[in-house]
Amino acid sequence: MPQFGKLLLRFLNPREPPDKPKVFQTIQKHLKLPLTGLREVGSGYNAFMEFESDVEKLLTQKATSTLAFIGLEARLPPEIRAQRSVVCRQIDSWIGGKSVDELKQEITHRNPHLEVREIIKFGQYTHVFKIEFATINMASHALQHGILCEHRKSLSIF
Numbered sequence: 001m002p003q004f005g006k007l008l009l010r011f012l013n014p015r016e017p018p019d020k021p022k023v024f025q026t027i028q029k030h031l032k033l034p035l036t037g038l039r040e041v042g043s044g045y046n047a048f049m050e051f052e053s054d055v056e057k058l059l060t061q062k063a064t065s066t067l068a069f070i071g072l073e074a075r076l077p078p079e080i081r082a083q084r085s086v087v088c089r090q091i092d093s094w095i096g097g098k099s100v101d102e103l104k105q106e107i108t109h110r111n112p113h114l115e116v117r118e119i120i121k122f123g124q125y126t127h128v129f130k131i132e133f134a135t136i137n138m139a140s141h142a143l144q145h146g147i148l149c150e151h152r153k154s155l156s157i158f
Contacts, residue, residue, distance in 0.1 A: 004036075005055035008075040009067065010044040018070045020045070026070050031063050044072065055080065056135055084117075084139050085132045088147070095149055096126030107131065110148040114138050 011017045018026075020038055023045060027035045037048035049055050057063060058074050067074055076084075098106070100119045107116050115134035122128055131147075133139045 005049035005052040006077055007047045007049070007055050007058055007080075008041070008044055008077065009047050009072040010075050012068065012071045012073055014043070016071065017044070018072060022070060023047075023072065026066060027058070030066055031058070033057055033063075044075075052080075052136070080136070081132065083136045084134070085130055086139050086142050087128065087130050089128045091127045091129070093126045096121075096129065103129070106149055107147060110150075111142075114142060114147070 009023065020040070023038060024035060027033050027047070033054055034050045035047060036050050037046075039046045039048070047058070049058070055076075058067075059076070064074060095103075095106075100121060103119050104116050107114065107119075115138060116131055117134050118132040120130040120132070122130075131142070133142065
């Protein structure tokens with residue numbers, strides 16, 4: 001049974017929203033992605049894809065700019081963002097004390113197979129933070145194999 005994907009396509013200008021046929025044409029013909037359904041919601045359209053992996057393709061730079069051209073912005077549902085994220089805990093303070101940009105650069109440099117989208121720190125805590133990766137597979141890989149930081153696997157993940 002396939003795992004269906006869902007994504008919110010938010011109107012950039014709610015007063016002049018693109019119509020459904022234009023959205024279908026843009027996604028299926030121009031982006032060549034299999035859109036299975038489109039349902040209007042208050043702030044845009046819920047786009048339904050055949051597979052969860054197709055949702056990732058709507059978040060590429062090409063797809064994002066194409067959607068912006070017709071007045072739409074792709075937004076990930078919270079459950080997908082959660083699957084692409086890992087929380088790192090019990091971090092040494094000399095690692096956790098770095099800025100978000102320094103952490104992102106260090107993790108990306110030491111783990112070239114992982115693409116970090118965002119790092120979120122929790123207040124003044126230096127021993128815990130959240131990493132959002134570009135794909136669900138990257139988050140799964142980090143959970144299974146750990147994340148190398150400062151020449152050692154120093155991040156505990158859950």
